[in-house]
Amino acid sequence: MKKNEAFYILMVLAGSVLWGTTGTAQHFAPAGASPLSIGAVRLAVGGTALTILALSKGAVKGKEIWLNLNTYISAASVAAYQLFFFAAVLKTGVAMGTVVAIGSAPVFAGIFSIIMGREKPDTKWVVATLVSIIGCILLITGGQELTANVSGVLLALAAGAAYAGYTAFSKQLLDKYSTLAVTGVVFFIGAILLSPLLFVFDLNWLRSAQGIGVALHLGLLATAMAYVLFTYGLSGIPLHKAVTLSLTEPATASMLGVFLLKEQLSPVSWIGIALVFAGLIIISVKKAE
Template sequence: MDHKELRYSLMALLGAILWGTIGTAQHFAPEEATPLSIGAVRLAIGGGAIMLYAFLRGKLVGREMFSKVSTYIGAVSMASAQLTFFVAVKLTGVAMGTVVAIGSAPIFAGLISIIVNKEVPGFKWLASTMVSVIGCILLVMGRGALLIDMNGILLALGSGFFYAVYTAATKNLLGDYSPEMVTGVIFTIGALILSPFLLIYSLDWLKTPQGIGVALHLGLVTSAFAYIIFSYGLSGIKLHKAATLNLAEPVTAALLGVFFLKEGLSVLSGLGMGLVFTGLLILSISRPAKKKNKTLGMIE
């Protein structure tokens, strides 16, 4: 892995780490804040912040992006991923919903790479993803009793699929537009799609300092900043690799639970974390440059 690719990979990884703070932030949200209203507010604040940032930096160029099919596929997928994830978490619990959604996303991304982009991820990616996914499963299993709800599991799988589609659509647009432009437009359209939920559910929780703090963290940190740097990273690495790097998210969530929510960390969970880190390490390993040739291109 050269220095340029390493920089892009670290940006994608940092985005995943920031997403890992979502669960902890939701824990501190007022009781009357519903998951769907939180998701809608998150996209609304995040989309507005990204568009303002892009405008101030002069990145809102390329109006033809609004005529691209990928733009609307990305926006619908982003909104759908939010809805299916939050409902899945409500039905089957945070731990199970998160691991199924995040763990399935790299698999769907790999399939999209093969079918749509005609890219063969290769053995290194497969080994890394399988080790990391197993690690995520052990991480969740070690955190106590799990609630298995098949409707929740299916919705979590749907969330993983929609996130993979969003990532693929974003990747397709990043070849012609800046990360700020792509993320801002997709988030804004996604926020408009979810706007009816702002009318259905009460937003009184936003009138409290606690609610405002949670909303700003979710909107500015885990949405605007996280997605901009993730999109920047995505512009320089392959789709399936970026999706696998996202598996750092549940590890971050678990560590925050230990340090801030006083949750216990079992031996099984610790082993799971180790496997996730091992998988990400496998993904970062590359052959020496002098041994690379055309036949090795498929192993990146």
């Protein structure tokens, strides 16, 4: 492992754990809160918080980052992920949409890593990623057969590509700019891109204290803090490795469902969780000298 790589791995894992709280938070959202409206509000709150943080810390200096094409590709990827993922879930169901989106993201990240001339995936990454993806499939499906909708699967694949795209192009930006500058500017633009949705969907669920609490959690913790941690970790490890490590998210979501929402997991799902963590251990352990 590179010097201090373990620290960057922990940052990525911490960000992924915070992402894993999203489903639990949505469970507590008031009636009438549609997934797309939640996604738009989440990005609006998170983007605003990240922009304020970046500006208050003086992280954004000059116009250069605003003129960088990678900035806009990253922002478009963030916005596209929200749209593609929720559209996929509506067409093919939560389980299938999540499996395809999350399972395909590391594969796309590996492809981007090769195309962009980054550190190429090695055998250990391939093994760890396959183990973790199989674990995610077992975890989310519980061993039950899923029905695939072609258009839904394609949308989920697009979501996986969009997530990997954010990671890849943000990694390019991190070569020149700080974590706060990258997240602040990228999410500011991403929030603007999704802002029209705020005028399309019913936002009455925000009129209650419960709705505001959900929006603040999703925006400040599951978006702003999560992406700062993840992006900071991304600055110190290969992008394909970071995306594989982010498979911690569904495992976290499932564990929160069990312990907070009193949900029941099948034995197959528990095996899936074990495989996810086995994959994370494989990719994180230091090679023998």
